[in-house]
Each structure stands twice: as C-alpha cells, then as structure tokens.
Amino acid sequence: MSTMAANADPQELDKFSELAHRWWDLEGKFRPLHEINPLRLAWIEGHAPLAGKRVLDVGCGGGILAESMAHAGAKVTGIDLARKPLRVAELHGLESGVHVDYHEISAEDLAAQEPGAFDVVTCMEMLEHVPDPDSIVRACATLVKPGCHVFFSTLNRNAKAYLLAVLGAEYVLRMLSKGTHDYAKFIRPSELASKARQAGLDPFDLTGLHYSPLTRRFSIGGNADVNYLLASRRG
Numbered sequence: 001m002s003t004m005a006a007n008a009d010p011q012e013l014d015k016f017s018e019l020a021h022r023w024w025d026l027e028g029k030f031r032p033l034h035e036i037n038p039l040r041l042a043w044i045e046g047h048a049p050l051a052g053k054r055v056l057d058v059g060c061g062g063g064i065l066a067e068s069m070a071h072a073g074a075k076v077t078g079i080d081l082a083r084k085p086l087r088v089a090e091l092h093g094l095e096s097g098v099h100v101d102y103h104e105i106s107a108e109d110l111a112a113q114e115p116g117a118f119d120v121v122t123c124m125e126m127l128e129h130v131p132d133p134d135s136i137v138r139a140c141a142t143l144v145k146p147g148c149h150v151f152f153s154t155l156n157r158n159a160k161a162y163l164l165a166v167l168g169a170e171y172v173l174r175m176l177s178k179g180t181h182d183y184a185k186f187i188r189p190s191e192l193a194s195k196a197r198q199a200g201l202d203p204f205d206l207t208g209l210h211y212s213p214l215t216r217r218f219s220i221g222g223n224a225d226v227n228y229l230l231a232s233r234r235g
C-alpha cells in the first residue's frame, strides 16, 4: 500500500471534492478561507518574502493560498489528494492567468521524490483532516531546504475551540458546512510544536487567527485559543 492510501481519510477527501465547485465562490462555504487569505499571506511574507522562491503548498485544495503566493512572485507547486479541488484550482489558474503546478500526490511521496527542494512549505487548515498529522509534519520538514521555513495552521483542541470552530462556525453562523471539522482531530499548539521539533524543525512564531461575529471580520495576532498559525525553520 502506498503512503498516499495509508495517510488520507477517504471521507475527508470526498467532503472537499463534493464542495469543490464552490471553492472560488466568495459567498460560499469557503468564504472564511478567502477572508483569512490576505492575512495569512502577509504573515508568511513577513517571515519569508516569497518573490522568486520555490514554494510548496501541501493540501492546497482549490488553490486560494497557492495562487496568491504565485501572484506574489513565487514559483508554486500545490499538492492535494482530492481530485476535484485540484481541477478547480487548475481551471481557476487558467482564468486568472496565475500559474501554479498542481499535482495529486501525497506529501510523503513527494518528500521521497524531492527532499530539500523547496524554499518555503505551507500546510494550512489541513492537518486536522488527516489520520496521521505527524507524518505530514515530517514530510514538510523533509521537503524544505535546511534553514528555510515551514508554515502550519490548524485548530486548537479545547472547549473554546469546540464552541467557536464547531458549534459557532458550523451550526450558529453557518459559515462552514456541518461536519467540516472533527474536534478529536484538533491539535494543541504545544503538540504541533513538539511534532515540528521531532521532525527537525524549530518553531519560532505562534499567533492566533480570530473571527468577530460583530464586525464579521477576521484578524491575526493574539492568543492561539482557536485557530492558529505556527512558523518554523528547518535546522
């Protein structure tokens, strides 16, 4: 069995494939990803300017982050194991004229093929959907060049994260489809930092991502209680 089949949940991939046609609908179920994108892009660029860099986006989906990084001047590869979102990403790239290389391959398989090939690796809102996140973190560490950056984002696991990210976003505000997130798969920042360290990465910045239902806006910074981003560097 390939690592690809081993470390992916087919139900998760189906879920993203079923919603794929809505990926670039600014008012649809991926609206939160569109809204957070300029914020996370600025945060990434604050740590690692992207122009001219070779960048890998792991779990790229329909290409929201991947395209924006290519637009910023990076040479971007996007990988995912859900076929439909990748097709949507490719079509959107044709429309927008921003080129990204999209491939249906697991992070583990690409790590075996191209170790140390990338100046920057991003893996956003993805670890909470895979059976073995440690293996993805290790693959990201293998894929990035020594001394270069890997950026992660995911959801914290505590009562507040459950209330806001599952009950709030899926049931009350209906920002996300019901069943988008499985609380048991959320990852505490300390757990992610220790996975990163075990993989040879040095975590150096942790920051939160917050949604205000009053202003209906996202902001970056502050506590990592719910959604958070972690920056790390390969030693």
Ligand code: SAH
Pocket: 007, 008, 009, 012, 013, 016, 017, 033, 058, 059, 060, 061, 062, 063, 064, 065, 079, 080, 081, 082, 085, 106, 107, 123, 124, 125, 126, 129, 130
């Ligand atoms: N990273 C993108 C999309 C997040 S949605 C962004 O932040 O804009 C989560 C994505 O992870 C989906 O596209 C889903 O297909 C992908 N995914 C889930 N399990 C995966 C796996 N095992 N390997 C690669 N991609 C996976």
